[in-house]
Amino acid sequence: MSSIKLFKKEINNTIGAFVEQVYEWELSHPEADLKSSEKLVDKAIALFDDLIQKIHEEKRKKEKTTFGPLRQSLQKSLEALEKELDKLA
Numbered sequence: 682m683s684s685i686k687l688f689k690k691e692i693n694n695t696i697g698a699f700v701e702q703v704y705e706w707e708l709s710h711p712e713a714d715l716k717s718s719e720k721l722v723d724k725a726i727a728l729f730d731d732l733i734q735k736i737h738e739e740k741r742k743k744e745k746t747t748f749g750p751l752r753q754s755l756q757k758s759l760e761a762l763e764k765e766l767d768k769l770a
Contacts, residue, residue: 685736688748692755696729699759703766710769717769721762728758 703718703725735751 688751689733689736691752692729692732695755695759696725699725699762702763706766706769713769718766721765721769724762725759728755728762 700722703721707713707715707718732751732755
């Protein structure tokens with residue numbers, strides 16, 4: 682069972698890694714329109730804000746049961762964002 686602090690770090694690191702991927706894509710495609718990649722970064726930041734808000738809203742009696750759906754939501758959302766990034770190339 683992980684603590685809230687560790688789960689927040691996991692969210693931060695995971696979304697931060699995705700944002701870095703987007704920035705690397707921007708550097709490797711200087712001729713591309715950056716508006717679409719900026720939208721992906723905005724979506725990632727919105728996902729971060731949403732997950733952190735959900736952590737604070739939940740009345741947690743059992744952290745493991747609360748974090749499970751949130752962790753799945755994080756993974757599914759990031760997979761969708763990564764597919765969008767792949768479509769940009």
